[in-house]
Amino acid sequence: MLSESGGPSSSKLAFRVHKSILSLRSEIFSDLFPLPDPNAAAATTPQTTSATCSSFLCYGKKYVGLLLQPGRARLRPVHKYAIQDVLDEALSRLKRFYTADLSAWQDPTARSRYVTATDADAPEAVVCVRLAASFWGPPKAKDGTVPESDPDLESPVSALSVADQMGSAYCEPLTISYREDSQCQPRSITGSGVLEVARDNFELYYGRKDARFVDFLEASTSNDQSDIEGLAQACERAKFGRGAETILDETYRKAGKMDSTNFKTGLDLESTRLLETVRLGLLPQAAETRIVRPELYKLNVYSEGAFFKPHKDTPRRQSMFGSLVVIFPTPHSGGALVLRHGDKEFTFDAAAALTGRTSSIAYIAFFSDVEHEVLPVLSGHRVTLTYNLYYGSLRTPVPPTHLDAVQPPHASASGVKAPLAALLDDPTFLPRGGALGFRLCHDYPFPEAWPWTGDETVTDPLKSLEEWLKGSDAALSDWRAPRSGCGRACRGDEEEELEEDRPGQGERDEDEVEKLTVHWITDGGCGQGPCSPYLTYGNEAALNWLYMRVCLLVKIGPYGRRSETGEDTEDEEDESSDNDDPEDGALGENYEEEDPDEESDDDQTQAEN
Ligand SMILES: O=C(O)CCC(=O)C(=O)O
Numbered sequence: 001m002l003s004e005s006g007g008p009s010s011s012k013l014a015f016r017v018h019k020s021i022l023s024l025r026s027e028i029f030s031d032l033f034p035l036p037d038p039n040a041a042a043a044t045t046p047q048t049t050s051a052t053c054s055s056f057l058c059y060g061k062k063y064v065g066l067l068l069q070p071g072r073a074r075l076r077p078v079h080k081y082a083i084q085d086v087l088d089e090a091l092s093r094l095k096r097f098y099t100a101d102l103s104a105w106q107d108p109t110a111r112s113r114y115v116t117a118t119d120a121d122a123p124e125a126v127v128c129v130r131l132a133a134s135f136w137g138p139p140k141a142k143d144g145t146v147p148e149s150d151p152d153l154e155s156p157v158s159a160l161s162v163a164d165q166m167g168s169a170y171c172e173p174l175t176i177s178y179r180e181d182s183q184c185q186p187r188s189i190t191g192s193g194v195l196e197v198a199r200d201n202f203e204l205y206y207g208r209k210d211a212r213f214v215d216f217l218e219a220s221t222s223n224d225q226s227d228i229e230g231l232a233q234a235c236e237r238a239k240f241g242r243g244a245e246t247i248l249d250e251t252y253r254k255a256g257k258m259d260s261t262n263f264k265t266g267l268d269l270e271s272t273r274l275l276e277t278v279r280l281g282l283l284p285q286a287a288e289t290r291i292v293r294p295e296l297y298k299l300n301v302y303s304e305g306a307f308f309k310p311h312k313d314t315p316r317r318q319s320m321f322g323s324l325v326v327i328f329p330t331p332h333s334g335g336a337l338v339l340r341h342g343d344k345e346f347t348f349d350a351a352a353a354l355t356g357r358t359s360s361i362a363y364i365a366f367f368s369d370v371e372h373e374v375l376p377v378l379s380g381h382r383v384t385l386t387y388n389l390y391y392g393s394l395r396t397p398v399p400p401t402h403l404d405a406v407q408p409p410h411a412s413a414s415g416v417k418a419p420l421a422a423l424l425d426d427p428t429f430l431p432r433g434g435a436l437g438f439r440l441c442h443d444y445p446f447p448e449a450w451p452w453t454g455d456e457t458v459t460d461p462l463k464s465l466e467e468w469l470k471g472s473d474a475a476l477s478d479w480r481a482p483r484s485g486c487g488r489a490c491r492g493d494e495e496e497e498l499e500e501d502r503p504g505q506g507e508r509d510e511d512e513v514e515k516l517t518v519h520w521i522t523d524g525g526c527g528q529g530p531c532s533p534y535l536t537y538g539n540e541a542a543l544n545w546l547y548m549r550v551c552l553l554v555k556i557g558p559y560g561r562r563s564e565t566g567e568d569t570e571d572e573e574d575e576s577s578d579n580d581d582p583e584d585g586a587l588g589e590n591y592e593e594e595d596p597d598e599e600s601d602d603d604q605t606q607a608e609n
């Protein structure tokens with residue numbers, strides 16, 4: 001049943017359609033209705049308007065009229081249900097009617113007679129191109145298989161390149177910016193970028209023998225520019241590519257350059273989140289499926305009078321799509337970067353943008369086919385790092401063949417789960433249920449101030465520990481998860497205090513507290529205290545954190561109903577079952593240890609008061 005709006009109520013019924021038609025039009029529906037059911041007369045679809053329903057029903061080119069002026073509302077369901085031929089048709093029409101030729105676009109008479117779009121319609125057209133183009137997959141071989149592709153050779157086919165073909169009127173703005181007031185999220189994709197970063201990012205070592213050190217942050221406020229002058233002198237004169245040649249022509253490019261093999265920078269693009277900003281800013285459509293791989297290319301020093309006339313950056317591989325330039329806050333003026341693409345021009349004056357800022361770098365990222373030029377530096381030294389930006393892909397990493405990953409065999413989930421499953425499958429093991437105790441394999445850092453104060457505004461470190469468990473401890477926690485509510489971690493040495501100090505618990509009568517016998521699976525048990533009450537190891541003394549032993553207690557049900565908690569078991573007859581709050585029943589807060597010398601015996605392993 002397809003409804004005009006508002007869901008499948010009969011009053012909104014527009015018309016009925018057989019599900020075989022939906023299946024024929026969209027693989028998504030054919031997957032939904034895999035088996036023919038001769039009795040079925042109608043199928044329910046999500047809310048869909050009658051205008052877009054026609055694209056499900058039409059064949060051949062009958063639907064063309066629908067897409068003469070495709071709008072996002074019309075394309076969205078077609079995109080959603082992956083009706084490939086309609087998408088293809090929409091794309092080819094978009095290309096035809098929204099010309100790729102800017103001069104033709106600017107001449108209304110040269111536009112298609114079908115299209116009355118104005119410049120203001122351009123964003124909508126780009127959205128439509130994206131919707132229509134995003135089902136383009138990799139090229140298929142004749143037998144329908146998708147050939148293995150080299151990520152570096154992968155064509156960056158995306159709506160972005162289609163938008164490029166459509167003319168600069170539809171292109172993304174030339175630059176991205178970063179606004180700190182948006183909590184590290186890019187809010188705008190135009191303008192200049194200045195970013196406050198941690199001190200390490202300003203550090204640089206250069207020289208393969210007798211390395212020297214420069215701190216650009218220090219240089220930004222000091223009158224002594226000798227370190228920067230030293231760096232400038234250590235640079236070679238920058239060449240540039242003309243045709244197949246690399247030439248030195250200081251009438252075209254005058255600057256110092258240092259190859260990335262000759263220096264080490266402290267700038268960390270990941271931690272500054274610059275890379276993420278570039279990814280979201282330059283590749284908005286591909287942001288969720290593409291990663292950006294930066295390759296540090298070179299360092300440049302533009303001293304007074306240095307410049308670089310208009311050029312495009314040399315593509316290094318097909319997957320190279322952009323360049324990122326980071327400008328350090330060394331005192332200088334002039335040296336603005338001017339970008340030109342189509343009829344657009346954008347100037348980024350990093351020196352001006354950095355004025356009055358502390359601990360900041362300036363940056364600009366742009367598509368490398370965009371023409372750009374560095375205007376002459378008027379005073380001081382403009383120091384930059386340049387990165388080539390490549391499309392990466394989100395493939396599952398394949399471990400390099402020449403490296404072995406060393407992993408403890410029991411760290412795998414199956415190594416933990418299989419023996420436990422076998423144990424619980426044994427009818428003679430805790431036949432009426434009980435509690436299993438595990439001393440975790442690893443030790444974990446906990447705040448020195450313990451017992452936990454119960455401050456509800458702060459996460460209980462025992463709870464947050466689950467996120468940080470290592471190796472087989474994580475596998476164990478994963479095994480425990482379906483039994484959630486029937487087990488919890490406790491710190492090794494203070495189980496008594498835990499019981500008293502847990503927040504919101506209040507005073508409890510001793511008799512109300514469930515006591516369980518713990519059957520220890522892994523050695524140690526609780527009650528052995530912190531494993532490191534001293535600070536004599538590790539690379540530095542940390543005063544506020546101690547490694548602690550941690551135990552995990554998991555309540556299991558009787559044989560045949562192992563995943564049940566004790567409350568639901570035969571023990572209900574016991575007084576302990578009065579306590580039906582799972583938190584109150586949480587293990588590890590109050591328990592007795594099983595005597596290791598005693599055989600596990602039904603009666604001894606029961607919950608008991
Ligand atoms: O320094 C800049 O802003 C741009 C440098 C540049 O265009 C280049 O090195 O190719």
Ligand SMILES: [Fe+2]
Nearest residue numbers: 311312313372
């Ligand atoms: Fe360049």
